Amino acid sequence: MATVTFKGNPVTLEGNEVTVGQAAPDFKVQKSSDMGDYTLASSAGKTRILVAVPSLDTPVCDTEAKRFNEEAAKLPEVEIVTISMDLPFAQKRWCAGAGVDKLITASDHRDASFGKNYGVLISGGPLDRIHARSVFVVGPDNTLKYVEYVKDIAEQPNYEAVLEAAK
Numbered sequence: 066m067a068t069v070t071f072k073g074n075p076v077t078l079e080g081n082e083v084t085v086g087q088a089a090p091d092f093k094v095q096k097s098s099d100m101g102d103y104t105l106a107s108s109a110g111k112t113r114i115l116v117a118v119p120s121l122d123t124p125v126c127d128t129e130a131k132r133f134n135e136e137a138a139k140l141p142e143v144e145i146v147t148i149s150m151d152l153p154f155a156q157k158r159w160c161a162g163a164g165v166d167k168l169i170t171a172s173d174h175r176d177a178s179f180g181k182n183y184g185v186l187i188s189g190g191p192l193d194r195i196h197a198r199s200v201f202v203v204g205p206d207n208t209l210k211y212v213e214y215v216k217d218i219a220e221q222p223n224y225e226a227v228l229e230a231a232k
Contacts, residue, residue: 067214079188080181089203090182094171097156114145117196121159137167202230
């Protein structure tokens with residue numbers, strides 16, 4: 066189980082922590098663009114950056130998603146997916162308002178399969194049932210190439226390390 070905090074206070078995560086070198090667990094989330102399903106098979110054969118965020122409607126997540134959108138323009142062969150518990154309608158509205166058009170936003174609201182399978186689903190407290198901030202790079206062979214559980218949810222991930230692992 067990964068250990069993370071929110072503004073210094075420990076949070077409990079549900080599910081299993083994943084590690085570099087293991088097969089990426091499958092999941093099913095709902096894309097905001099067309100309400101369709103997104104799974105590992107949806108992007109088979111590609112390198113993917115899976116970005117878990119608490120909510121796009123927060124300043125840290127807003128900054129993070131915009132940064133990954135900028136990076137997506139420079140990495141056309143890499144698919145970047147930002148996953149949160151925000152409903153697909155809210156994600157789509159946020160993307161339109163923020164000018165984010167290069168990454169996929171997807172909601173884990175149905176059964177939290179991504180949150181549970183990647184060990185990022187917060188259990189209990191004021192952040193119950195949202196995702197802890199984390200980033201996973203999955204290679205074309207569905208092997209985890211990079212795993213980062215951001216130590217404090219209120220902080221940004223290590224963009225340089227993520228992007229290096231995706232190249």
